Amino acid sequence: MKKQDRMMLFIPAYNCEKQIVRVLAQLDEQVCEYFEEILVVNNRSTDNTEGAVLKYLAENPNDKIILVRNDENYGLGGSQKMAFGYAVDHGYDYVCMLHGDDQGNIHDFLPMLKKGIYQRHDCVLGARFMRGSKLEGYSLFRTFGNVVYDFIFAFVTRQRIFDLGSGLNLYSTKMLKNKFYQKFPDNLMFNYVMILASHYYQHDIIFYPVSWREDDQVSNVKMASQAVKVLNMAFAYLANKEVILDEYRDTPREAYTCKVVGEDKELL
Numbered sequence: 001m002k003k004q005d006r007m008m009l010f011i012p013a014y015n016c017e018k019q020i021v022r023v024l025a026q027l028d029e030q031v032c033e034y035f036e037e038i039l040v041v042n043n044r045s046t047d048n049t050e051g052a053v054l055k056y057l058a059e060n061p062n063d064k065i066i067l068v069r070n071d072e073n074y075g076l077g078g079s080q081k082m083a084f085g086y087a088v089d090h091g092y093d094y095v096c097m098l099h100g101d102d103q104g105n106i107h108d109f110l111p112m113l114k115k116g117i118y119q120r121h122d123c124v125l126g127a128r129f130m131r132g133s134k135l136e137g138y139s140l141f142r143t144f145g146n147v148v149y150d151f152i153f154a155f156v157t158r159q160r161i162f163d164l165g166s167g168l169n170l171y172s173t174k175m176l177k178n179k180f181y182q183k184f185p186d187n188l189m190f191n192y193v194m195i196l197a198s199h200y201y202q203h204d205i206i207f208y209p210v211s212w213r214e215d216d217q218v219s220n221v222k223m224a225s226q227a228v229k230v231l232n233m234a235f236a237y238l239a240n241k242e243v244i245l246d247e248y249r250d251t252p253r254e255a256y257t258c259k260v261v262g263e264d265k266e267l268l
């Protein structure tokens with residue numbers, strides 16, 4: 001008999017005091033059944049994100065949820081590196097990410113988890129631009145821009161791409177163990193380089209349609225400047241695959257660590 005898969009969820013959170021409680025409210029019994037542990041990763045928010053989580057937990061105790069704070073602001077990519085390292089070190093088989101700003105819904109992944117689809121791939125990437133996806137509050141221009149970029153990355157990586165980086169993904173820790181991602185950008189471009197890396201390292205990725213909404217969230221993606229950078233990255237990789245081994249970070253660091261909020265306990 002196959003042993004039970006050990007799975008954890010992490011929720012990167014940065015300045016989303018209003019949205020994070022709605023994300024926590026998504027974590028009902030049905031969801032918690034799949035995850036042994038749920039790490040809410042406060043990436044040094046400057047608003048009351050942490051207070052909002054603590055208040056929610058005081059009112060709705062859930063002993064699977066642990067609130068941690070990164071030792072520095074690591075960006076979204078850095079927060080993922082921290083959580084990936086944590087998942088590997090703690091013996092998890094899979095690590096799932098759900099953004100803390102309540103644009104996605106973890107319930108979209110439940111049928112996929114139930115069917116065990118993740119067991120046959122290195123990662124399952126939530127896709128906003130695929131048959132079955134649902135978008136709310138996204139302009140036609142933005143959707144079109146994303147689809148064009150998906151095509152460009154598909155051309156570069158010779159596989160179908162339906163999203164360059166949504167906020168709901170699941171990774172097998174087998175693929176993460178060697179830390180191939182360590183020098184990837186610490187910012188929001190982390191996931192774009194992960195797509196290029198899937199080609200370089202021949203990861204088996206699949207896309208799974210999810211819903212995504214934008215209502216009261218503030219996107220930090222600076223669209224125009226990022227769009228150019230991302231394009232450059234894709235074409236640099238097309239020209240020379242070995243660029244994937246380069247240093248992509250502005251501030252290279254040795255380690256990505258965090259502590260449990262309210263305790264001095266080092267978690268990594």
Ligand SMILES: Nc1nc2c(ncn2[C@@H]2O[C@H](COP(=O)(O)OP(=O)(O)O)[C@@H](O)[C@H]2O)c(=O)[nH]1
Nearest residue numbers: 012013014016043075076099100101219220221
């Ligand atoms: N922008 C940003 N987001 C972070 C950071 N650390 C964690 N996050 C979380 O990462 C998620 C994605 O960021 P967001 O700006 O909403 O990007 P987008 O939704 O992809 O347009 C949000 O849930 C943030 O709370 C960080 O340093 N910067």
Ligand SMILES: [Mg+2]
Nearest residue numbers: 101103217219
């Ligand atoms: Mg967002």
